[in-house]
Amino acid sequence: MLKTLIVSNRLPLQLNIKNGKVSSSPSVGGLATGLKSVHKESNGLWIGWNGLIQEDVDSQLVNTVEKVVKEQQCASVTLSKDDFDGFYYGFSNHTIWPMFHYFMEYAKFSNDYWESYKRVNEKFAQVVLENLEEGDTVWIHDYQLMLLPQLIKEKRPDVSVGFFLHIPFPSFEVFRTIPWREQILNGLLGADLIGFHTYDYERHFLSSVSRILGYATSFNSITLADRVVTVDSFPMGIDYEKFSSFAKANQQQTDTTQSELQRRLYHHQEETPEAKMILSIDRLDYTKGIANRIKAYERFLEKYPEYIEKVRLVMLAVPSRSNVKQYKRLKKEIDELVGRINGKFATVSWTPIWYFYRSMPFTNLIDLYTSCEVALITPIRDGMNLVAKEYVACRTDQTGVLILSEMAGAAKEMNEALLINPNDMELIADTIKEAIEMPVSEQKKRNKYMQSRLKRYNVEKWAEDFMNKLKSIKRTEELVKTKLLNFNRKEKLLQRYKESKNRIFFLDYDGTLRGFVNNPNEASPDEKILNLVRSLNNLPRTEVVIISGRDADTLGEWFKDIPVVLIAEHGVLKKNVVDNKWFLTEAMNTDWFPTIEPILQKYVDRTPGTFIEKKKYSLAWHYRKADPDLGEQRATELSNVIKELSINRGLSVLYGNKVIEVKSMNVHKGKAATNHILSSEKDFVFAIGDDWTDEFMFQDLPEDAVTVKVGRVNTAARYYIERQEDVADLLSLFIS
Ligand SMILES: O=P(O)(O)OC[C@H]1O[C@H](O[C@H]2O[C@H](CO)[C@@H](O)[C@H](O)[C@H]2O)[C@H](O)[C@@H](O)[C@@H]1O
Numbered sequence: 001m002l003k004t005l006i007v008s009n010r011l012p013l014q015l016n017i018k019n020g021k022v023s024s025s026p027s028v029g030g031l032a033t034g035l036k037s038v039h040k041e042s043n044g045l046w047i048g049w050n051g052l053i054q055e056d057v058d059s060q061l062v063n064t065v066e067k068v069v070k071e072q073q074c075a076s077v078t079l080s081k082d083d084f085d086g087f088y089y090g091f092s093n094h095t096i097w098p099m100f101h102y103f104m105e106y107a108k109f110s111n112d113y114w115e116s117y118k119r120v121n122e123k124f125a126q127v128v129l130e131n132l133e134e135g136d137t138v139w140i141h142d143y144q145l146m147l148l149p150q151l152i153k154e155k156r157p158d159v160s161v162g163f164f165l166h167i168p169f170p171s172f173e174v175f176r177t178i179p180w181r182e183q184i185l186n187g188l189l190g191a192d193l194i195g196f197h198t199y200d201y202e203r204h205f206l207s208s209v210s211r212i213l214g215y216a217t218s219f220n221s222i223t224l225a226d227r228v229v230t231v232d233s234f235p236m237g238i239d240y241e242k243f244s245s246f247a248k249a250n251q252q253q254t255d256t257t258q259s260e261l262q263r264r265l266y267h268h269q270e271e272t273p274e275a276k277m278i279l280s281i282d283r284l285d286y287t288k289g290i291a292n293r294i295k296a297y298e299r300f301l302e303k304y305p306e307y308i309e310k311v312r313l314v315m316l317a318v319p320s321r322s323n324v325k326q327y328k329r330l331k332k333e334i335d336e337l338v339g340r341i342n343g344k345f346a347t348v349s350w351t352p353i354w355y356f357y358r359s360m361p362f363t364n365l366i367d368l369y370t371s372c373e374v375a376l377i378t379p380i381r382d383g384m385n386l387v388a389k390e391y392v393a394c395r396t397d398q399t400g401v402l403i404l405s406e407m408a409g410a411a412k413e414m415n416e417a418l419l420i421n422p423n424d425m426e427l428i429a430d431t432i433k434e435a436i437e438m439p440v441s442e443q444k445k446r447n448k449y450m451q452s453r454l455k456r457y458n459v460e461k462w463a464e465d466f467m468n469k470l471k472s473i474k475r476t477e478e479l480v481k482t483k484l485l486n487f488n489r490k491e492k493l494l495q496r497y498k499e500s501k502n503r504i505f506f507l508d509y510d511g512t513l514r515g516f517v518n519n520p521n522e523a524s525p526d527e528k529i530l531n532l533v534r535s536l537n538n539l540p541r542t543e544v545v546i547i548s549g550r551d552a553d554t555l556g557e558w559f560k561d562i563p564v565v566l567i568a569e570h571g572v573l574k575k576n577v578v579d580n581k582w583f584l585t586e587a588m589n590t591d592w593f594p595t596i597e598p599i600l601q602k603y604v605d606r607t608p609g610t611f612i613e614k615k616k617y618s619l620a621w622h623y624r625k626a627d628p629d630l631g632e633q634r635a636t637e638l639s640n641v642i643k644e645l646s647i648n649r650g651l652s653v654l655y656g657n658k659v660i661e662v663k664s665m666n667v668h669k670g671k672a673a674t675n676h677i678l679s680s681e682k683d684f685v686f687a688i689g690d691d692w693t694d695e696f697m698f699q700d701l702p703e704d705a706v707t708v709k710v711g712r713v714n715t716a717a718r719y720y721i722e723r724q725e726d727v728a729d730l731l732s733l734f735i736s
Pocket residue numbers: 009010142143166167236320321382383384385386
């Protein structure tokens with residue numbers, strides 16, 4: 001039975017070892033809830049670190065531990081202390097975490113960390129590969145495992161691999177400074193689908209891929225040599241029902257069933273009914289903006305002293321990654337800030353900040369969410385921030401105000417919150433006042449919108465959406481594969497060729513016979529290409545036509561020693577073998593050159609790295625060497641400008657591979673190729689090409705023609721091969 005393997009740094013369980021006995025309890029995190037259906041209901045398996053350091057586990061208990069883990073449909077990756085220090089504290093949390101959250105000055109670039117990260121990713125890969133069966137799907141989570149997609153894909157290209165990044169993906173300008181940037185991107189590109197919380201993270205990633213690796217990206221897909229990778233955003237939700245039903249139940253507790261915390265919170269409300277509580281919950285992490293938040297609260301008390309004794313900041317900071325230097329320093333800073341502000345403002349009956357440094361059980365979190373009138377969540381950067389969503393879900397009577405940082409992924413979906421810039425103390429101080437004074441009707445209006453969205457797009461829907469997308473990619477992939485010119489299909493083709501009497505080969509040049517180079521003038525054919533064309537042309541009853549967008553002079557010079565037919569400028573000019581002279585295939589004029597050329601020149605001047613190629617009857621604007629984004633943007637702009645001008649001039653705009661070409665409307669490779677075979681009776685027509693200009697050929701040639709696309713993007717061709725490098729092998733088949 002097909003299954004899905006979920007892979008994350010930590011397993012969704014807590015192991016307890018007491019008196020030689022091993023037991024486990026499930027962890028209650030959002031990811032575990034969201035993935036429950038994928039994990040439990042489809043024969044799934046969750047692979048991750050079980051929370052135990054190898055050296056700390058009695059060797060006699062190792063098998064028992066794995067048995068307990070297995071009972072929960074999980075498998076462990078074993079980590080030594082060394083692994084954990086270098087991989088988790090080191091590369092994950094001392095390099096990637098600060099870099100991806102724009103805290104570049106906190107990042108440490110250490111080769112030892114990197115080696116450890118690679119080694120641990122390989123350990124994960126080993127466990128995944130041991131558990132994989134044909135047709136399985138793998139869903140990998142987060143920044144600790146960015147090399148894993150590639151490690152799996154290399155060994156098991158048949159397996160469908162998804163990856164989700166839970167933290168931001170930084171802008172190219174930040175990402176490019178990481179010494180191992182290529183390896184990280186290549187690692188991620190092993191996945192078929194890469195998911196992010198927001199569109200911003202997605203576009204940052206695409207920009208890094210095109211600028212650093214030079215791959216073509218269009219909309220949300222990346223074309224690799226042999227695969228297409230899809231990139232999309234899936235904003236993670238919460239288990240809405242769980243939070244809202246616990247919150248409802250919490251309101252109905254009686255004196256005897258209330259938790260100690262709830263009792264204290266109620267007591268506080270009864271004593272000072274007009275006083276408001278402002279909630280702050282996060283892991284103690286420098287990305288969460290805790291220090292700024294406290295300072296903004298101080299500013300609020302200074303600026304609006306009428307609220308002294310009338311508000312309280314209830315702050316829960318959960319210990320996290322305390323082995324990393326910056327986290328230790330942050331703890332000290334927060335302790336001191338809280339102490340100073342409490343000392344400065346406290347009265348005999350009031351402390352401005354209630355500060356808890358610990359993790360709280362779920363029911364206590366609900367106590368806090370339901371009792372505090374305002375939630376103040378001000379991360380400097382945050383992938384998503386689930387606390388913001390949980391707070392809103394717990395406000396069952398729809399009162400309460402959420403103040404949320406614009407820098408949290410959640411802000412993209414929670415527009416009705418009071419959005420703030422976490423570095424603007426004055427703004428935060430004023431927004432706290434606005435929140436406290438917000439009329440109840442306004443609070444309800446805002447929360448109603450947010451609640452209905454959170455309810456709809458909950459964590460299960462998030463997981464379902466991701467999995468559905470991955471499945472649909474797999475189906476498309478299978479469909480595309482039916483066109484791949486594989487061994488069997490090649491054999492059949494060869495048979496057809498052998499049985500035929502009159503053959504013709506239409507061969508495109510750039511991107512087909514020859515790979516792309518930055519300067520088109522340097523793409524002349526080498527001996528290998530010339531020999532290939534010569535041998536093909538020497539076959540009995542076989543005609544070879546080089547059909548290209550190149551100008552006649554260049555093509556003529558390159559193939560002067562081989563008696564092949566040449567079709568240049570996308571079909572404008574042709575040279576037959578018999579008379580060896582170029583002639584126009586249609587009546588052409590160049591009256592339009594003086595109008596179009598200055599426009600192309602303007603785009604050359606404005607777009608560094610671009611240039612004009614002037615042919616006899618067409619003009620081409622090349623942008624291969626330009627910045628990839630700027631090049632695409634200017635190409636779209638330019639083609640729109642030219643399209644307008646072409647209407648009454650009988651011109652058309654062709655989109656090649658990083659080139660736009662303007663030429664007369666009534667000529668293209670399709671027309672040239674079909675006209676060429678009109679009078680001859682060919683029973684084996686073969687055409688191969690790589691870009692949009694070749695599509696005319698694929699569309700117009702007779703139905704039984706063997707049309708082959710180089711690359712796997714959408715095509716009218718009957719077959720495709722994956723890479724330009726495979727062209728020579730394919731053509732050699734007919735020669736041997
Ligand atoms: O495992 P830890 O090192 O203790 O860290 C806890 C988790 O922190 C990160 O959470 C991120 O994921 C959340 C859900 O998608 C998102 O809301 C938040 O903004 C992120 O920071 C981290 O991604 C996890 O791997 C850690 O387990």
